[in-house]
Structure formats: structure tokens, C-alpha cells
Ligand SMILES: *[C@@H]1O[C@H](CO)[C@@H](O)[C@H](O)[C@H]1NC(C)=O
Ligand SMILES: *[C@@H]1O[C@H](CO)[C@@H](O)[C@H](O)[C@H]1NC(C)=O
């Protein structure tokens with residue numbers, strides 16, 4: 321054995337000693353070759369994982385690093401790293417050393433990358449900046465499994481020699497499992513597969529086996545972590561929120577967290593079977609809530625202004641004990657990614673009787689037209705956020721500031737929302753200031769004209785909540801559309 325190799329081995333052994341102090345590695349050359357090879361392999365790591373939901377024809381990145389690269393002096397002749405996508409079966413075979421053929425399950429563009437040496441940190445790494453998955457070959461469908469339940473992995477491999485080609489190292493490493501999608505609509509199903517895998521895979525498993533069912537508290541932990549990460553909030557899911565989710569998941573009415581401690585949830589209950597009476601799964605509902613909160617409700621969630629995970633009956637009970645005009649925000653049970661306002665007010669048809677109303681749920685589409693805070697500001701019949709905070713105290717800092725002066729002679733219109741049944745009537749219908757008011761009106765709480773409610777049986781408002789406000793909202797949207805167009809007079813007078 322050459323002097324150089326001996327030197328190399330000694331250095332590696334020292335390194336191993338320092339890492340596994342007390343492990344008892346003796347300087348038996350034969351053993352050392354094996355140990356050193358394994359050691360080198362185990363230092364070929366993924367620094368930045370590729371995205372676990374991988375969309376075809378979409379650019380993605382990844383970084384792999386050889387921890388001992390600097391020590392081995394391989395940077396003098398930097399090795400190339402190649403990335404390939406392989407199936408779960410191929411990964412299994414690879415780990416069993418069953419076949420060393422270059423199998424792949426698809427084609428990745430720009431999948432070769434030369435390692436770069438970073439002097440300051442002494443690290444050797446390959447940064448794949450511009451990969452994209454051009455084609456994917458799926459395995460034959462197994463039973464009920466859908467394409468978004470199929471897992472692949474990215475294999476990174478490289479080869480380099482040290483000591484003048486006398487010792488050749490082949491290093492390989494596998495990414496976390498990835499789910500390949502071809503369309504954005506598959507994203508939430510794919511995310512469910514990834515969540516379940518990341519949360520519940522046992523260390524050292526055969527690729528990519530996961531338990532078919534998990535204890536409810538374990539799932540709660542995973543959902544909470546996911547929620548905080550997605551919404552980017554420190555405010556996670558409370559015990560009450562989790563009880564609400566358990567009730568939804570198991571169609572149960574128990575409010576005692578202890579009752580769910582021993583319950584298990586199967587993958588199928590999580591994201592295969594629809595919730596009773598719905599056409600979406602438990603996960604799809606939860607994911608919809610996360611998406612909506614992330615995009616439009618984050619500050620309000622952080623402020624604790626959104627109770628959210630409350631069912632209709634609970635909302636009713638909570639509000640009935642509060643003064644008229646008290647409202648709360650809850651996620652819609654019937655619609656994915658919807659949030660509704662529930663409020664307590666007098667029943668127009670029975671003097672002295674109070675009831676809880678539910679507004680048709682808002683979705684992302686609505687909030688891209690006008691924000692939640694502005695919508696709450698528009699609705700003068702909403703006075704106190706449950707339990708008793710004046711609404712302006714909670715929401716006014718998010719109201720869109722009054723419009724600035726006209727620009728270039730144009731006056732900017734503003735879109736406002738009304739629920740006609742709860743709008744203070746205007747003595748002159750032609751003026752219709754609710755829609756046309758150009759100045760942002762401060763949220764003044766006007767007295768309610770309850771006497772002018774429409775007769776009972778109006779299809780647009782229904783005290784039970786699962787009603788249809790479509791007609792009303794259509795009118796409102798129509799007005800919104802109109803207001804987006806510049807007015808006649810503006811065109812004629814202002815053209816330069
Ligand atoms: C492996 O793939 C490369 C190109 O991707 C090809 O040139 C080579 O012949 C393949 N080797 C085997 C053993 O299939
Ligand atoms: C990234 O890859 C695409 C497709 O192969 C190619 O058209 C593009 O020029 C590449 N961009 C860079 C910055 O390398």
C-alpha cells in the first residue's frame with residue numbers, strides 16, 4: 321500500500337475517531353477501507369432538498385455537499401454530480417444493492433453539476449440551479465392509490481478518486497421522497513402525501529413505507545407544525561381548535577380532549593374518503609383554511625381576531641349570550657377555504673326575539689377584491705368582535721386609508737360591500753350613497769332600522785346559515801364591476 325494511501329487512511333481514521341470517539345476503531349487496514357468508504361459516503365449529503373412536491377416543466381434547485389471534500393483535496397479536480405429521478409421501487413433496489421444499472425423514472429434537464437470549492441468554509445458542494453423535470457414515468461397503478469400518493473426520490477451520485485486514481489469513491493445519496501404533479505390542482509393532495517411521510521416515517525425505513533394509521537395526538541402535532549409553518553405564525557392551533565378538528569375528523573360531538581387521545585386516524589380518513597355529506601376530504605378542508613389564512617388573514621389570526629375553528633352551533637351558543645351586533649369569524653364547514661361572519665341581531669319578524677345570522681362565506685376571490693377588515697368596516701350592523709371588543713379597536717388599523725386626492729383629474733371610485741337587509745335605508749334611493757360614497761366613511765355605528773327587514777322566507781338570508789346569498793352578492797359584484805370602469809364624464813373631460 322502506498323505511503324499516500326496510508327497517510328490518507330490515517331487522516332480519515334483520525335477523523336472517524338474524533339467523530340465517533342470511543343467507538344473502538346482499530347487500525348486494521350482491511351476494516352478501515354470499508355469504514356472509510358462508508359464514512360465518505362455518509363458525508364455526501366443534501367444541503368438543500370429539492371421541493372417535495374415537484375411539478376413537471378417547472379424550475380427547481382437543490383444543493384449537495386461533500387463534507388470531507390476539502391480534506392481529501394478532491395477540489396483540485398472537482399467531481400461532477402448527476403441527479404436522476406427514481407421510483408420507490410428503484411430506490412428500494414438501490415439500497416439493497418440489487419442492481420447498479422442506471423435506472424431512472426423520468427428525465428431531468430440540467431441534471432449535471434460540477435462541485436465548487438468554497439475556500440472560506442472549506443466546503444465542496446454542487447448547486448443545481450436550473451433543473452426541471454421534463455418527463456415522468458409512473459409505475460402501474462396499485463389498487464386505490466392515486467398519482468399523488470406515488471413517491472419518487474432524486475438520486476444524486478458522484479465519483480472521484482484520491483491519491484492518483486488509486487482509490488475511487490462512488491458516492492450516492494437520496495433526497496426526501498418527492499411527489500410529482502403535472503397540474504397545480506394536484507398540489508393539495510400531493511402535500512398531504514408529503515406531510516404524512518415527513519411526520520410519520522420511521523428512521524431507517526425501507527423506502528418509503530409509512531404507517532397506515534397514526535394516533536390522533538400525533539397527527540395534531542403534525543397539523544400544528546404545518547399550520548404554523550404555512551401561515552408563518554407563532555400562534556398555532558389551540559386545544560379547542562384541535563378538539564374542533566377531531567370532531568370534524570371523527571364526526572364526533574365530544575368536547576373532551578381526553579376522548580380523542582387514543583383514537584387513530586387512517587390515511588384513508590385523512591385524505592381519501594370525503595367527510596360525511598361533503599365532496600372533499602379532511603385534509604382538503606384543513607389545507608383550504610391554511611391557504612386562506614396565509615394569503616389574507618394572517619394579521620387577524622396573529623391578533624387572535626379569528627376564532628375560526630368553531631362550528632355553527634357553538635357560534636350560535638356563544639353569540640346568543642352577547643349584546644346585539646356582536647360577531648365572530650369562523651371557517652366555513654361547507655366550503656373549502658371559506659370564512660364566514662356570524663352575528664347576533666334582533667329577529668325582524670318577531671319583535672323581541674334575537675337570532676344568529678351567518679353571512680355567505682368569503683373566499684380568496686372575495687378578499688382579492690376587498691379585504692376582510694374593509695368588509696367588516698362596511699357592515700355597520702357589526703359592532704363588537706366576540707366577546708366584547710369594539711370592532712374598530714381590533715380592525716381599524718387594517719382599514720384601507722381614505723383615498724388621496726384625485727390624480728390627473730381622475731376621481732378614484734371605491735368599492736364597498738352591503739348586505740341590503742342590514743343596510744340603513746337611505747331616504748333618497750337615487751343617491752344610493754352606500755355604493756357611491758367617494759370618501760372613506762369612518763365606521764360610524766348607525767342605528768339599525770330593524771322595521772324594514774324583508775318578509776320572512778327571503779331566500780338570501782337564512783338564520784340557519786347554510787343558505788344562499790348568491791343573488792345579493794351578484795348584485796354587489798355587479799356594482800363592483802361598474803365602479804371599476806371610469807365614469808362617462810371623466811372620459812369626456814380629461815383626455816389630454
Ligand atoms: C447509463 O446512462 C448513460 C446515459 O444516461 C448511457 O450512456 C449508458 O450507456 C447507460 N449505462 C447502462 C449500463 O445502461
Ligand atoms: C435553464 O434551463 C432552461 C431549459 O433547459 C434553459 O432554456 C435556460 O437557458 C436555463 N437557464 C439558465 C440560467 O441556465
Ligand SMILES: *[C@@H]1O[C@H](CO)[C@@H](O)[C@H](O)[C@H]1NC(C)=O
Nearest residue numbers: 576577578579580581582583
Ligand atoms: C387509552 O389507552 C390507555 C392504554 O391503552 C388506557 O389506559 C386508557 O384508559 C385509554 N383512554 C381512553 C380515554 O380510552
Ligand SMILES: *[C@@H]1O[C@H](CO)[C@@H](O)[C@H](O)[C@H]1NC(C)=O
Nearest residue numbers: 466468505506509591592593
Ligand atoms: C385528490 O384526492 C381525492 C381523494 O383521493 C380525489 O378524490 C381527488 O380526485 C384528488 N384530486 C386531484 C385534483 O387529484
Ligand SMILES: *[C@@H]1O[C@H](CO)[C@@H](O)[C@H](O)[C@H]1NC(C)=O
Nearest residue numbers: 598599600601604605655656
Ligand atoms: C364539490 O362540489 C362543488 C359543486 O357541488 C364543486 O364546485 C367543487 O369543485 C367540488 N369540490 C371538490 C373538491 O371536488
Ligand SMILES: *[C@@H]1O[C@H](CO)[C@@H](O)[C@H](O)[C@H]1NC(C)=O
Nearest residue numbers: 642643644666671672673674
Ligand atoms: C337586543 O335586541 C332585543 C330585541 O329587540 C332586545 O330585546 C334586547 O334588549 C337587545 N339586547 C341588547 C343587549 O341590546
